[in-house]
Amino acid sequence: MIELKNIVKIFNAATVNETQLFKNFSLSVKKGEFLSVVGSNGSGKTTLLNIISGSLPINGGEVLLEGENITKLPEYVRARRIGRVFQDPSVGTVPNMTITENLSLALNKGKPYMLKFAINRRKKYQLKELVLQLGLGLEDKMDVPVGLLSGGQRQALSLIMSTLTPVDLLLLDEHTAALDPRTAETIMKLTDEIVRKKGLTVIMVTHNLRYAVEYGSRLIMMDKGNIVIDKSGEDKTNTSVEDVLRVFNEISIECGN
Ligand SMILES: Nc1ncnc2c1ncn2[C@@H]1O[C@H](COP(=O)(O)OP(=O)(O)OP(=O)(O)O)[C@@H](O)[C@H]1O
Numbered sequence: 405m406i407e408l409k410n411i412v413k414i415f416n417a418a419t420v421n422e423t424q425l426f427k428n429f430s431l432s433v434k435k436g437e438f439l440s441v442v443g444s445n446g447s448g449k450t451t452l453l454n455i456i457s458g459s460l461p462i463n464g465g466e467v468l469l470e471g472e473n474i475t476k477l478p479e480y481v482r483a484r485r486i487g488r489v490f491q492d493p494s495v496g497t498v499p500n501m502t503i504t505e506n507l508s509l510a511l512n513k514g515k516p517y518m519l520k521f522a523i524n525r526r527k528k529y530q531l532k533e534l535v536l537q538l539g540l541g542l543e544d545k546m547d548v549p550v551g552l553l554s555g556g557q558r559q560a561l562s563l564i565m566s567t568l569t570p571v572d573l574l575l576l577d578e579h580t581a582a583l584d585p586r587t588a589e590t591i592m593k594l595t596d597e598i599v600r601k602k603g604l605t606v607i608m609v610t611h612n613l614r615y616a617v618e619y620g621s622r623l624i625m626m627d628k629g630n631i632v633i634d635k636s637g638e639d640k641t642n643t644s645v646e647d648v649l650r651v652f653n654e655i656s657i658e659c660g661n
């Protein structure tokens with residue numbers, strides 16, 4: 405379970421460019437919940453993920469993970485318990501290292517540097533099996549530098565890397581947005597499979613309203629740092645893409661767009 409309590413976020417405080425995004429923002433995501441977050445550009449989705457991961461400081465409020473106050477923990481410490489996949493396929497993997505090396509790095513997350521690449525033959529075999537299950541033909545490329553793979557293949561790898569060690573939370577920030585429609589669909593299905601298999605708690609930011617409606621157990625829409633739609637259970641099951649789009653358009657019209 406992840407809880408954000410009364411979050412205040414001000415950018416460029418005490419300058420002429422000062423803007424307040426979150427005034428008193430609260431959100432709690434239950435263990436095992438798969439939350440999709442939609443909302444227009446600049447509504448605060450990425451900032452929300454940055455606050456959770458610890459890559460952005462806050463001006464007030466608290467972040468709790470499994471009941472523990474992690475507000476003051478730095479990003480690298482939180483990263484042991486929080487997996488994250490970004491929009492850009494080149495961010496989650498190391499290009500000049502092979503698939504096996506990248507996976508070993510993920511497997512040994514949090515261990516001292518000397519042990520980061522330590523891997524025995526059995527583990528190597530297990531990693532190959534894992535890659536084989538992706539069904540992307542990557543099992544024959546275990547010793548190929550990741551930089552030579554396609555964006556979709558790298559995103560698939562980033563996904564399994566971010567969940568290779570047990571995590572309390574998985575953050576996905578438009579992780580299919582840079583992929584062609586078919587590959588995006590493959591990665592979305594793979595995401596759903598991994599989430600179900602591991603029973604993960606997930607926050608997925610997406611501009612794809614269909615993904616937000618079809619996948620996951622809860623859907624929120626953000627607008628200017630506020631939650632304007634929050635649907636789960638039957639309420640979410642009964643929600644269509646058109647319903648979400650209608651609210652989205654209403655907000656845009658109010659903004660004069
Ligand atoms: N480092 C920063 N400095 C100043 N303002 C920022 C910074 N990061 C974000 N903002 C502002 O906060 C608001 C929310 O940005 P954020 O990136 O969270 O939006 P988003 O919902 O992820 O948008 P998108 O769909 O375009 O990715 C925007 O108005 C943005 O200009």
Ligand SMILES: [Mg+2]
Pocket residue numbers: 449450451
């Ligand atoms: Mg964003």
